[in-house]
Amino acid sequence: MKSLLGLICLMLSMSAQSVDNVSLQLKWTHQFQFAGYYMAAEKGFYKEAGLNVAIIPADPNDPDTFPKVLNGQADFAITHSGILQKRQQGASVVALGAILQFSPYCWMVKNNSDIFQPRDFVGKKLSKVSSLENAELLVMLQRAGLSQESLMAASHEGGVKEWLAGDLDAVQVYVTNEPYSMTLRGVGYRIICPQKFGLNVYGDILYTSEQFLAKKPEVVERFYRASLKGWRYALLHLEESIDVTKQHYAKHKSVQELAYEAHVLASYIQPPGIKLGNMSMAKWRLIAELYGIEQADFDQAFDGFMYDQQQAEAIELSWMLILAIILSIACVPLYSRLISSNRR
Known part of the structure; x- marks a missing residue:
């Protein structure tokens, strides 16, 4: 019995102590445009998710994030709606969420x-x-x-x-x-x-590669959830988020400039009635038309293109279920002893 409880404690301890190092490649230099990721790091949301995230600003002379993700130099990155065309051309990329619901x-x-x-x-x-x-x-x-x-x-x-x-x-x-x-x-x-x-396309799309998703689905799920948590916090605490962005990231920008950026982008990030990070097949189909992608090509490219959030929830539930089963098994001997002592 003691050995079983010890094993459970060891598993929980290892789970709590293990940290996954991942990188996020931005599409431009530091500014409020990426404040949600900054706040996820500064408020400990990534740490709570067992992640150590390196947030990498783009080189203004070479801001294209696709080569870095596809070559394995970055685990996650930010890009534009052209990601669908990249996918149609054979790039193994997966869109996790659209932070901007409209093109900036x-x-x-x-x-x-x-x-x-x-x-x-x-x-x-x-x-x-x-x-x-x-x-x-x-x-x-x-x-x-x-x-x-x-x-x-x-x-x-x-x-x-x-x-x-x-x-x-x-x-x-x-x-x-x-x-x-x-x-x-x-x-x-x-x-x-x-x-x-009438041209409402997505902007600042968070994405990863199919290879990374297949290899580390739990890491992707944890990063995705912690990032959205960071964005929710940033939107609810704009003044604090502006200060953090200025002090630790966009030191080259004034507070006034960051405040202007925050004010404008807030309506792009979460317009009324739209869920944070929302994406839909219908809107991607409209975007496909902009890029001249035919329906058959779109259907082929879209298969596996958009992150399955239901699958992510299933991953989280599966771990909770496993832990519940282990704890249930551990409690059986204790319950038996309690019943036995009551009979005596």
Whole structure:
């Protein structure tokens, strides 16, 4: 009896003491955009889940996270809706959750521009846009009547600097970065975003590889749950999350800049009626259309693409069940002795 209880205590002790080291590759440098992961680390949610998480900022000159995950350099990473196209092209990636329910990418034009909606982009000079990462920006214009050829002809090298100089009529921006900088500089602008014209694609998708999921499903489940817990905390404690982000991660940004970012992104992360990290097959099907993926190809690519949260819950329940069985077995001799002593 004592040996059985000792074995149980040893198993529980080993379970409590074992820590899995994993890495999370961000898609950009440190900013509030990743505050949920910071808070999961700082508030001990990862530690409670038996995880030691290395949060790695991206190299601005090489922010693509796919090679790092597929080559095993990172266990988890953040990316854009182009992950579906990557999957369709054969990459063994699994989407765990969408932190942003809408795309944070927009076109920025000057406030004195005659561009107010997608159809006004005809004949304008645009910054070059990645058809993988920001397809929604191009599709928005194509749906307004701009052809692929005209878009290619309109695309030019350059960014905000060229836009300020008047060499570009519209420039691709991240909704919390360049617009804030322009406000500080007193430059008038407008942003034209796909979301406002019916193109609601996911952003900042947390993902892993099929290989890592197959090898360590419990680690994936624990990381997934702890990360969402971190995001819930961040949204409920914005001021604290901003301070933590500033002090320990985004030291290069001001508190005001981080506060602006938090205010804007909050509505992207958890709009009314939407579950944190939510993804649906229906919305992924709409995203597939943006990338020109046919139904048959989508069906093939989607099989195993979206993380099965029910399976994750089953994993957690299975461990609880095993522990309950072990404790039940351990209690049988004690119960027998109690009955025996009462009879005496």
